[in-house]
Amino acid sequence: NAGVTQTPKFQVLKTGQSMTLQCAQDxxxxxxxxxxxxxxxxxxxxxxxxxxxxxxxxxxxNGYNVSxxxxxxxxxxxxxxxxxxxxxYFCASSYGRGSGNTIYFGEGSWLTVV
Amino acid sequence: xxxxxxxxxxxVREGDSSVINCTYTDSSSTYLYWYKQEPGAGLQLLTYIFSxxxxxxxxxxxxxxxxxxxxxxxxxxxxxxxxxxxxxxxESGAGSYQLTFGKGTKLSVIx
Numbered sequence: 715n716a717g718v719t720q721t722p723k724f725q726v727l728k729t730g731q732s733m734t735l736q737c738a739q740d741x742x743x744x745x746x747x748x749x750x751x752x753x754x755x756x757x758x759x760x761x762x763x764x765x766x767x768x769x770x771x772x773x774x775x776n777g778y779n780v781s782x783x784x785x786x787x788x789x790x791x792x793x794x795x796x797x798x799x800x801x802x803y804f805c806a807s808s809y810g811r812g813s814g815n816t817i818y819f820g821e822g823s824w825l826t827v828v
Numbered sequence: 829x830x831x832x833x834x835x836x837x838x839x840v841r842e843g844d845s846s847v848i849n850c851t852y853t854d855s856s857s858t859y860l861y862w863y864k865q866e867p868g869a870g871l872q873l874l875t876y877i878f879s880x881x882x883x884x885x886x887x888x889x890x891x892x893x894x895x896x897x898x899x900x901x902x903x904x905x906x907x908x909x910x911x912x913x914x915x916x917x918x919e920s921g922a923g924s925y926q927l928t929f930g931k932g933t934k935l936s937v938i939x
Contacts, residue, residue, distance in 0.1 A: 745925040754836070756916060756931040757871075764925060772926070804870060808925060817861075817920075817927065821870040 717741065720805050720820035727795040727827045735790040735823050737805035743818075745808045746788040750774065750801040751822075757804065763788055795827045834917050834930035841938050846904040848933045850917030853898065857919040860893060861927070862902045865914045874902070874915075904935075912937045 721736045739746065747762035749772075759772030763782040777799055779791040788807075792799060805820040831853045840846045852860070861876040877884045877891045877900070884891045890903040904911055917930040 747926070749929075754931055756832075756929040757918075757927075758929075759926055762926060806927075810925075817873065819863075819871040819873075 718805055718807050718818050718820040720803075720823050722823060723821065724824045725826070727792070727825065729795060729797060729827060731795050732791070732793050733795065734792075735803055735805075735825070737788045737790065737820060738786050739788075739805075739807040739818070740786065741807065741809070741818070742785060743807035743809050744785070745810070746782065747772070747806045748778070748780065748788070748790045749804045749806065751804060752801050760790065760803075792825075797827045799825065800827045801825060832917055832919055832928050832930040834915075834933045836931065837934050837936070839936045839938060840907050842907060842909060844907055846902075846907045846911065846935055846937075848902045848904075848915050848917075848935065850900040850902075850930055851898055852900065852917070852919050852928075854919060854921050854928070855898070856921045857898075858924075859920050860891075860900050861916075861918040861920075862889075862891065863916040863918060863929075865916065865932070867913075871916065907935075907937050909937045909939055911935060 718739045744765050748760040749757040751757045758774045761780040763769045766785050769780050803823045808817040833851045862874045863871040864874050865871050888905045892901045914932040914934050916932045918927045
């Protein structure tokens with residue numbers, strides 16, 4: 715049972731480069747989301763999806779794109795990386811709305827933009 | 829928008845009890861959570877409480893909820909050095925998939 719799998723775990727990018735953070739879950743969860751964690755800021759929601767083909771913006775969506783072509787995968791794309799996007803990124807998934815304890819997080823992806 | 833507030837630091841001696849406090853503003857919060865994050869690791873769900881409860885106990889952990897004051901606390905009994913971590917309070921509203929997190933409380937346990 716893999717749960718929520720994020721790759722890569724660590725990445726260094728140069729300003730202006732693009733990359734995709736991968737997130738996959740094997741629990742048939744309908745809801746998936748991406749958060750970023752910055753020192754002293756807690757976790758902030760970037761984008762989320764309530765099912766295949768449906769995505770929406772969270773609190774801090776600028777500079778990021780997402781798509782949800784399958785139930786399992788929810789990649790996060792940085793089209794032109796900026797130093798302000800240096801952060802730790804967490805993917806999460808849950809079974810349903812207001813799910814209580816069924817919100818699972820990946821192990822995180824540490825991204826540095828130089 | 830909705831807000832979740834926590835103190836940033838807490839320091840306790842090994843063997844003492846730790847109490848981490850959290851306040852929130854969303855009166856429609858349905859579930860309130862405590863997550864633990866160890867250095868360089870992801871988030872581990874410790875416990876959660878449904879808004880119609882006022883207390884939940886799970887081994888060394890006790891969660892107290894005062895819904896009137898929108899105040900949540902996490903008590904860790906017999907705190908150990910392995911409890912040193914950042915603890916996040918989070919809430920989700922009725923019918924919502926989304927979590928709103930506090931900024932985290934860094935718990936330091938002194939041997």
